[in-house]
Amino acid sequence: MTQVLANYEEQLANAKMPAGKKKVLTTALKLFANNGFHATTTAKIAKQAGVSEGTIYKYFSSKDDLLAKLLQPILIEIKNNFFSNLDYKTDLPSLISFIVTDRIHFIEVNFDFIRLIFQEILTGQLTDKSYQDFFSGHDGVLVKLQKLQATFPEINPKLTPPQLARIFIGPILTYVLQNKLLGLPVNDDDLDIIQKQILANLTLKY
Structure with missing residues (x-):
């Protein structure tokens, strides 16, 4: 469960x-x-x-409608759980390490629902408002990332919230999809590489 x-x-x-x-x-x-x-x-x-x-x-109205009604509140659960228990008092590398290791585990455990959500977004079953609230609502993912950016001055202030989201979510989601969906091999040092990639991209000056 x-x-x-x-x-x-x-x-x-x-x-x-x-x-x-x-x-x-x-x-x-x-x-x-x-x-x-x-x-x-x-x-x-x-x-x-x-x-x-x-x-x-x-x-x-249909099985698709039933699934959409189920997934909308689950989006809230995923958002709240994914970004909960973050200790902003720690240093940035340690925080990134926690996010990568703990949240990859979270995605893997809840992968069936996350896969369903992506399927429904791609097929248009979830309304624009459903995932716009997830990302851009008053307590959405982008707001939480802005808080992170404000807390750690070493994060490049020129990065926009959507860019921050791609930096964090991109390598994490790719790793999980590679492992859970495609069945491709993963290496012992992959998580360490992901952490270094995220840190480097967050602090890169341009």
Whole structure:
């Protein structure tokens, strides 16, 4: 059970909504995570939730709509967890080391959901507002990176928030995709190389 999944299941348990809708969401969440989106039919969701397929379509226009409704709050969970527990009192290299090692583990553990999110963005199932809030909302990723930039003067002040996001997310995500999706070999020193790349790009003067 992943951290994101556990947190979201708790939210669903406490949410005020019709019992049938809650059963559909909870069941679909587990089936999508364990079996994948395409291998999960609405008939399978209905059977395991103990409801009719008509109940699913009462609350969701399609299976894609059901997935989108699930992923929007999961985006918030991923954003909050990914950038939580950062100790800004430490030095920049140590902070980068923590982000790389701890957050790569976070992405790997929650990879099924993150892959689903990318699929839905690419197919247009997630609304622009969903991922714009994730990046540009009042507590979004770009705001958190600006805070990081303000805390450490050695970070090049000319770097924009989107550039900071690419510097951090690019090598981390590439490493995980290489390992989890493509099955390509990774080396023992890869994480150390990633940390040095991020530090060099953050502090590069141009």
